[in-house]
Amino acid sequence: MLIKKAEAIRSSEITPQSLYLNRRKFLHGAAITGAAAAAGFGLREVALPSATVLAGNKIDGIKKSPLSTTETVTPYKDVTNYNNYYEFSTDKEGPATLAKNFRTRPWKVKIDGLVEKKEELDIDTILKMASPEERIYRHRCVEGWSIVVPWVGFSLSELIKRVNPTSKAKFVEFTTLLDMTQMPGQQRPVLQWPYVEGLRMDEAMHPLTLLCFGMYGEELPNQDGAPIRVVVPWKYGFKSAKAIVRIRFTDKQPQNTWNISAPTEYGFYSNVNPNVDHPRWSQAKERRLGEFSKRPTLMFNGYGDQVASLYSGMDLKKNF
Ligand SMILES: Nc1nc2c(c(=O)[nH]1)N[C@H]1C(S)=C(S)[C@@H](COP(=O)(O)O)O[C@H]1N2
Numbered sequence: 620m621l622i623k624k625a626e627a628i629r630s631s632e633i634t635p636q637s638l639y640l641n642r643r644k645f646l647h648g649a650a651i652t653g654a655a656a657a658a659g660f661g662l663r664e665v666a667l668p669s670a671t672v673l674a675g676n677k678i679d680g681i682k683k684s685p686l687s688t689t690e691t692v693t694p695y696k697d698v699t700n701y702n703n704y705y706e707f708s709t710d711k712e713g714p715a716t717l718a719k720n721f722r723t724r725p726w727k728v729k730i731d732g733l734v735e736k737k738e739e740l741d742i743d744t745i746l747k748m749a750s751p752e753e754r755i756y757r758h759r760c761v762e763g764w765s766i767v768v769p770w771v772g773f774s775l776s777e778l779i780k781r782v783n784p785t786s787k788a789k790f791v792e793f794t795t796l797l798d799m800t801q802m803p804g805q806q807r808p809v810l811q812w813p814y815v816e817g818l819r820m821d822e823a824m825h826p827l828t829l830l831c832f833g834m835y836g837e838e839l840p841n842q843d844g845a846p847i848r849v850v851v852p853w854k855y856g857f858k859s860a861k862a863i864v865r866i867r868f869t870d871k872q873p874q875n876t877w878n879i880s881a882p883t884e885y886g887f888y889s890n891v892n893p894n895v896d897h898p899r900w901s902q903a904k905e906r907r908l909g910e911f912s913k914r915p916t917l918m919f920n921g922y923g924d925q926v927a928s929l930y931s932g933m934d935l936k937k938n939f
């Protein structure tokens with residue numbers, strides 16, 4: 620109960636920006652109060668988890684983006700302890716611990732397919748391609764929960780322009796690392812590994828589509844997709860692949876992992892759409908992590924003004 624109380628006070632009395640600036644101070648207090656109250660722990664035992672929460676490397680020179688929502692940012696501890704990352708665990712609480720020692724350096728991203736020059740780029744080269752921006756986006760999981768996250772990165776279009784795909788390239792495919800020694804979830808056939816996702820070229824080039832390497836002013840925590848992931852805010856979360864090692868340009872629609880796994884439940888487009896139910900549940904509402912009551916889900920997750928034109932003339936019930 621104390622956790623909820625701390626969050627309620629925070630969302631009503633502190634603006635997202637001041638929350639952001641005071642994050643360390645606030646989280647420390649909230650983590651200790653909340654965890655101690657919930658489990659009856661003494662302060663000494665809960666000091667460790669809160670130190671983990673505070674780990675991370677600050678990213679310098681972040682510019683604020685006009686593309687940000689002004690909605691209340693979800694607390695860092697919720698965003699980093701409730702993750703979908705099947706390479707580590709199918710439990711949402713699992714990845715925070717199981718990804719702790721995941722190695723994100725050295726890290727290379729292979730660029731291939733229909734591109735002028737196939738190459739392998741070092742992660743630190745990619746990070747220097749453009750200046751980092753903070754983009755506060757809504758994120759809606761297909762399972763019915765949502766978060767508001769201050770991601771850090773730059774438009775994927777910056778990288779795409781730099782690597783120069785050929786005119787035949789119609790889609791971009793993203794592949795996550797395959798390494799079952801580091802990713803214990805890959806020892807089980809819960810999905811086809813490695814995790815693959817894809818976007819149509821115009822979706823990938825859209826200014827909202829973020830190549831993301833940080834959140835809350837710091838490098839991405841491993842459980843959120845370090846060292847690099849994409850974030851596509853008008854689509855269900857599974858379109859945003861984590862820990863990317865390969866970006867391939869192609870003329871055919873990529874076969875995305877969730878579509879392979881359950882084609883009647885997860886399409887290629889996966890635009891957030893309150894009017895198209897998941898076969899097993901409604902998509903009309905969502906629960907923001909840390910809140911009690913549900914809120915209506917918005918068409919294209921609220922990004923319709925920016926992205927609806929990409930789909931004009933398409934039947935979004937067929938192309939779900
Ligand atoms: N490689 C990989 N990427 C992934 C997933 C995954 O299991 N593996 N889960 C997806 C799903 S279903 C969601 S909702 C988001 C969650 O991102 P977050 O944990 O940073 O909130 O990551 C997406 N990217």
Ligand SMILES: [Mo]
Pocket residue numbers: 703759760761762855856857
């Ligand atoms: Mo998701």
